[in-house]
Amino acid sequence: MFGYKTIEYQQSQGVNTLEKFAVLSDIHSNIYALEAVVADAKSRGATTLINLGDILYGPIAPRATYDCLQTLDVITISGNQDRQIYEATQDEIDANPTMQFILDDLGDAPLAWMKQLPFDKQITTDIYACHGTPEDDLVYLLEDTRSGKPELKPDQEIIRLLNGITAPVILCGHTHLPRCVELSTHQLVINPGSIGLQAYTDDEPHLHSMQNYTAKASYAILEEATTAGQWQVSFHRIPYDVQSAVRAARKRGRKDWEHFLLTGRKL
DSSP: OOSOEEEEEESOOSOOEEEEEEEEOOOTTOHHHHHHHHHHHHHTTOOEEEEOSOOSOSSSOHHHHHHHHHTSOEEEOOOHHHHHHHHOOHHHHHTOHHHHHHHHHHOHHHHHHHHTSOSOEEOSSSEEEOSSOSSOTTSOSSEEOTTSSOEEOOHHHHHHHHTTOOOSEEEOOSSOOEEEEEOTTSOEEEEEOOSSOSEEEEOSSSOEEEEOSSOSEEEEEEEEESSTTOEEEEEEEEOOOHHHHHHHHHHTTOHHHHHHHHHSSOO
16 A cells, blocks of 8 residues: 555454554664655554654764654664763774764763663563563674674574563564564564664674665564464565665765665675
């Protein structure tokens, strides 16, 4: 109806749904993508917004992104790069012009807001949310990247990283890759992908790249069904004003972000 590509994973069919959660992650200061995703989620009848962190770090529009979120009723947890903004040392700021721009653009109120965000959260009895893993916001829960590209970790390794979390639905972000994984414990682990940045390269803990091969923003809708323990998950790819995001990155001298935003591919 809206011309958006939808990939669906369904545990239940032919049942009426109750609450509908829009799961957002890794906005990375991309106000243009955020506004498009929120509008789409509302059009699909989402009743609750969940934000899994990495919100304001990026060369696009940190303050505008923060201001937009303050107008919404969103359940929000912290990501590693939220923490890294308010923990940045002067040496780190001096070595990173993007960080200096972010701090200049944000001002005090967004920093105070980020500092009070929880590391993780039990959203409902059935839904638990973290950014990376329940123990570490820098560790990927689902992906092994030692080969330089993402490969799904073994079932038992994911369960080990959950560290005793037994919620039927686990929400995580951090990798920017949309996934829905059903474990041998019958738990669902859902990563909604990234709203704001569809590719990146990182050298920690080793050199690797993440790629989605599209510029479109990503988020997920999680629907609770009337039958206990049943869930429906759909992933949505949303077009937005990519060129405005690219112009902002270009203004900050971030040619890498220009490429990532336009192509969803590594350099």
